[in-house]
Amino acid sequence: MTAANDWEVVIGLEVHVQLATRSKIFSGASTAFGAAPNSQACAIDLAMPGTLPVANEQAFRFAVMFGLAIDAEIAETSVFERKNYFYPDLPKGYQTTQLEKPIVGPGHVDIQLPDGGHKRVRIHHAHLEEDAGKSLHEGDWQVNGRPMTGIDLNRAGTPLIEIVSEPDMRSADEAVAFARKLHSIVTSLGICDGDMSQGSMRFDVNISVHRPDTPFGTRTETKNLNSFKFMEDAIALEVERQIDILEDGGRIIQETRLYNGETRRARSMRTKEEANDYRYFPCPDLLPVVIDSQTIEAIRDSLPELPDAREQRFVEQYGLSEYDAGILGDEADMARFFEEVAKLCGDPKLAANWIMGELAARLNSTDTAIGQSPVNAGQLAGLIARIMDHSISNNMAKQVFDAMWKGEGEPDDIIEKRGLKQVSDAGALEKIVDEVIAKNPAMVQDYLGTDESKRKKKLGGFMGQIMKASKGQANPQQVNEILVRKLNDLL
């Protein structure tokens, strides 16, 4: 996509993914979210003198899983380095990370574009590192009248992989599609819980604009975006800012920017001149980590199903369209939910329609994850089963769904309690049809006098009255058959 007046947008991403290990990357402290401040920060995380890091095996396993999933080369030997900078939420004065020999080498991720096309985004590399703690500026803490910042080091030492893409994206849409794809890959692998609201995935976006067929422009980096929506907004804002400057004859300064999702504004954090010199050097406390090829192959053999393969399977196994398979197969939680409903009710297409229709609408409007859905797979399958056996109509099913969403329980109980049973008893239906025909001689004459090809349209009046007489519970298909037969008998 080209932006206004033929500017081309160039985007590269750096993505921080918190790995779902139980303990930290270099210490045995817990990584559980939401604990009391500093209750999960041990001597190693606090950089107490005399402590030494010991690397967590699972963090390496997870990094290798990611590398294999994006078809990347895995480094059998990877090395940790120290990235030195001063900040109070980094007690050691350096972040232990990888630079020269990252664990995951070049790979690629394929994304689907809004127009249905596909695009390959190259991954430059992905490396293991530790997260920093959290600085809290909002409290009114004071010491001797000086305002203070609060430091919570529970997050310090949480394992991360930082995934660095090549500048292969050309629009906010592509960047978001890429970010979503990474999200679905890491959650499908089970190496990250994917909970963006808890900072489990954070995006730094490098953006520049240029005229096509000219060298790339100067880029800026917008840091720490923690939702797809913020990312989309921040990119739009930055692209507009850069184009405005260039069209006014100005030039872009290489800088780091911060985007505020609440105010929807961004500001400069530091320019290139003020940038830290991180003085990287190999970490003397950690030896090179060697993962032999047998271990890598064993991990490859145990990889769970990935989104692309799952979507393909949904098309083949359940007869879904590629579009539907894309929606239902992309995220592991959604895919599991769909497969459970499809299996329990026996009709994948109805399951797909209900999940992508009624359920997705509710989840979206209430910003609820499928894992937190108030209607579980068993309940939805139970509801679909009642539609399939004609116990209830589609309209009734929507009422039942609504009640289930509000927590009123199992579909059969709701149907029973609300008296929603569809009347399919032929005798009862024939009686209602007879009564309506008897009460409406004028409509009957009109029907009989109408040309055969147009008679169908005249059924609506009868159907309305029959449904009313049955309090909406008559099985419409069955009523239709009985009605047509009885009217035709009068011809």
Place this chain on the structure above:
Amino acid sequence: MTIERADIEKLAELARVQISEDNIAATSRSLGNVLALVDQLQAVDTRDIAPMSHPLDTTQRLRADEVTEPDHRLAFQKIAPAIEDGLYLVPRVID
């Protein structure tokens, strides 16, 4: 390589240290000496030599992913200069 006054000022800012006016000349001389030593090292041809980050001919032992550290916050915060609400307090920083 000589170290200019501007270099010293920039390094001081990056290192978050204050260097008094009187000390700038001396600091610049001693850093210059360090760099002269680095120049000597850099004169050696190391193209085909893999860097040695430590002298041990072994690889990193990995530990199992288990939580082994209990909560020692009370003990740690006893020696902290300022704490409140379970947080370590530091002079306000906003970047």
